[in-house]
Amino acid sequence: xxxxxxxxxxxxxxxxxxxxxxxxxxxxxxxxxxxxxxxxxxxxxxxxxxxxxxxxxxxxxxxxxxxxxxxxxxxxxxxxxxxxxxxxxxxxxxxxxxxxxxxxxxxxxxxxxxxxxxxxxxxxxxxxxxxxxxxxxxxxxxxxxxxxxxxxxxxxxxxxxxxxxxxxxxxxxxxxxxxxxxxxxxxxxxxxxxxxxxxxxxxxxxxxxxxxxxxxxxxxxxxxxxxxxxxxxxxxxxxxxxxxxxxxxxxxxxxxxxxxxxxxxxxxxxxxxxxxxxxxxxxxxxxxxxxxxxxxxxxxxxxxxxxxxxxxx
Amino acid sequence: xxxxxxxxxxxxxxxxxxxxxxxxxxxxxxxxxxxxxxxxxxxxxxxxxxxxxxxxxxxxxxxxxxxxxxxxxxxxxxxxxxxxxxxxxxxxxxxxxxxxxxxxxxxxxxxxxxxxxxxxxxxxxxxxxxxxxxxxxxxxxxxxxxxxxxxxxxxxxxxxxxxxxxxxxxxxxxxxxxxxxxxxxxxxxxxxxxxxxxxxxxxxxxxxxxxxxxxxxxxxxxxxxxxxxxxxxxxxxxxxxxxxxxxxxxxxxxxxxxxxxxxxxxxxxxxxxxxxxxxxxxxxxxxxxxxxxxxxxxxxxxxxxxxxxxxxxxxx
Numbered sequence: 038x039x040x041x042x043x044x045x046x047x048x049x050x051x052x053x054x055x056x057x058x059x060x061x062x063x064x065x066x067x068x069x070x071x072x073x074x075x076x077x078x079x080x081x082x083x084x085x086x087x088x089x090x091x092x093x094x095x096x097x098x099x100x101x102x103x104x105x106x107x108x109x110x111x112x113x114x115x116x117x118x119x120x121x122x123x124x125x126x127x128x129x130x131x132x133x134x135x136x137x138x139x140x141x142x143x144x145x146x147x148x149x150x151x152x153x154x155x156x157x158x159x160x161x162x163x164x165x166x167x168x169x170x171x172x173x174x175x176x177x178x179x180x181x182x183x184x185x186x187x188x189x190x191x192x193x194x195x196x197x198x199x200x201x202x203x204x205x206x207x208x209x210x211x212x213x214x215x216x217x218x219x220x221x222x223x224x225x226x227x228x229x230x231x232x233x234x235x236x237x238x239x240x241x242x243x244x245x246x247x248x249x250x251x252x253x254x255x256x257x258x259x260x261x262x263x264x265x266x267x268x269x270x271x272x273x274x275x276x277x278x279x280x281x282x283x284x285x286x287x288x289x290x291x292x293x294x295x296x297x298x299x300x301x302x303x304x305x306x307x308x309x310x311x312x313x314x315x316x317x318x319x320x321x322x323x324x325x326x327x328x329x330x331x332x333x334x335x336x337x338x339x340x341x342x343x344x345x346x347x348x349x350x
Numbered sequence: 351x352x353x354x355x356x357x358x359x360x361x362x363x364x365x366x367x368x369x370x371x372x373x374x375x376x377x378x379x380x381x382x383x384x385x386x387x388x389x390x391x392x393x394x395x396x397x398x399x400x401x402x403x404x405x406x407x408x409x410x411x412x413x414x415x416x417x418x419x420x421x422x423x424x425x426x427x428x429x430x431x432x433x434x435x436x437x438x439x440x441x442x443x444x445x446x447x448x449x450x451x452x453x454x455x456x457x458x459x460x461x462x463x464x465x466x467x468x469x470x471x472x473x474x475x476x477x478x479x480x481x482x483x484x485x486x487x488x489x490x491x492x493x494x495x496x497x498x499x500x501x502x503x504x505x506x507x508x509x510x511x512x513x514x515x516x517x518x519x520x521x522x523x524x525x526x527x528x529x530x531x532x533x534x535x536x537x538x539x540x541x542x543x544x545x546x547x548x549x550x551x552x553x554x555x556x557x558x559x560x561x562x563x564x565x566x567x568x569x570x571x572x573x574x575x576x577x578x579x580x581x582x583x584x585x586x587x588x589x590x591x592x593x594x595x596x597x598x599x600x601x602x603x604x605x606x607x608x609x610x611x612x613x614x615x616x617x618x619x620x621x622x623x624x625x626x627x628x629x630x631x632x633x634x635x636x637x638x639x640x641x642x643x644x645x646x647x648x649x650x651x652x653x654x655x656x657x658x659x660x661x662x663x664x665x666x
Contacts, residue, residue: 063555071470082497171584177609323498
């Protein structure tokens with residue numbers, strides 16, 4: 038292609054673009070408000086992260102405050118609490134991942150074997166329901182049913198010779214957090230695997246039958262490979278959010294007795310930032326957290342793409 | 351303009367009702383299979399019980415007498431049946447105000463969120479949009495990397511939204527995930543021929559969106575409206591950070607004060623015990639009352655939610 042021809046193509050493309058803009062101005066009009074939303078509530082906050090590298094004060098504002106370099110990061114890591122926070126955050130989400138990841142898969146595989154329609158629908162309806170209960174209510178339920186005085190669970194725990202007041206026990210915090218999460222989300226998380234199972238080619242089951250496979254072998258050789266891509270995507274997403282343990286539930290489950298295991302990065306950021314008004318330090322900690330998250334997500338996605346051929350993009 | 355298209359009717363159906371039961375029957379059961387199936391049913395029944403027992407305990411307790419609840423004597427059936435727990439909850443002013451506020455936040459918030467989501471998802475679903483890839487990239491990146499608590503708080507403060515109702519609605523108005531779901535739906539379920547036909551008829555983009563796309567997207571609109579609505583009803587975090595006046599508190603924050611922080615108000619020393627027992631009972635009734643609105647819509651929406659998850663899983 039000659040330079041002149043290239044020039045002409047570029048000119049034509051510019052012209053088409055301009056024509057499209059004029060003809061579809063209404064589409065661009067629609068975009069104004071949502072784009073403003075993304076700029077104001079997503080991208081300006083990202084830019085505001087710059088105060089992690091500044092000594093922010095209200096008078097000088099975000100851009101006028103003096104630079105502080107990495108001071109706030111150093112201040113955070115110099116504090117012995119930092120390593121406890123990181124450990125608590127990591128252990129909590131690793132535990133949550135190990136417990137919460139396989140159970141929905143097992144639930145979906147089991148439901149997939151059931152023939153009785155009514156039973157299947159009932160199990161589905163009931164196990165989805167907790168997903169729609171708010172965090173505040175779930176935590177209140179935990180507090181009530183584990184209460185040594187009122188709750189039926191504390192009687193049960195006492196029967197097995199376990200600590201009667203689980204919520205005040207730092208050693209039990211992670212289990213309470215993780216298993217109540219499983220209780221709340223397992224049914225709903227199984228939906229996506231049910232969908233994947235529904236999409237498996239029926240001829241594979243036919244082949245398995247001709248080969249004389251029993252149900253277990255059918256699950257192992259047909260069902261599991263069939264849902265593997267979905268499993269990988271869900272796994273990448275959960276590893277990518279490993280440092281992003283939700284603030285909401287940990288904060289509500291906290292009490293002075295279990296702080297040694299229940300204080301995580303998210304709750305610490307809230308306390309330092311909004312209760313002690315140390316904006317720069319809180320932002321630095323939050324930024325550190327998001328950065329680790331992003332790196333983990335990219336790393337897992339790359340590894341998964343190379344090993345299994347499945348990735349997010 | 352009524353256009354029935356196969357594509358619209360083909361909108362992803364709930365998977366649980368697929369043709370699988372028939373398929374499963376094709377595999378003959380051996381004795382090993384029968385043992386295996388017994389295990390499957392046992393497992394699922396355990397699941398069912400684990401989910402149901404705590405819920406049943408809460409409901410049973412909420413219908414029992416204060417003394418029975420405080421004594422820990424209620425398991426799955428009400429003891430000394432009474433409704434005074436509900437009476438106490440429904441006459442508590444803070445709870446009623448919170449209930450009203452939550453209805454407002456969920457109602458207005460859902461309308462705002464659905465409108466904004468359609469406004470961005472529809473143009474992004476059009477391949478002739480200039481700058482489409484950049485905008486989609488912008489939405490995706492906001493999912494991977496969030497601004498963080500304090501930086502977002504500073505924006506809300508700078509806009510003067512602190513301690514106003516808008517602080518609950520605006521900062522979380524659009525969820526990137528819902529944008530992707532809506533975009534995928536518009537792209538896959540609205541046939542291109544319809545757009546060409548509308549162009550020939552001289553319909554503008556807005557007119558086409560309003561009279562053709564939206565009527566064909568009712569399942570989608572139901573799904574995202576319900577997701578936003580229930581999300582707003584259940585959230586307490588933005589209220590915790592942005593609100594100071596109790597008059598504006600949504601129900602979840604009122605609940606947190608009563609149920610978790612144990613701030614049940616001044617009690618008369620004379621009948622401290624009765625008051626304490628009543629406070630215990632109230633917590634159970636309160637849990638039931640505040641969950642009822644969600645559970646009432648739940649049976650109707652469960653199927654739609656399943657669809658929503660499917661829609662999301664169509665692409666990644």
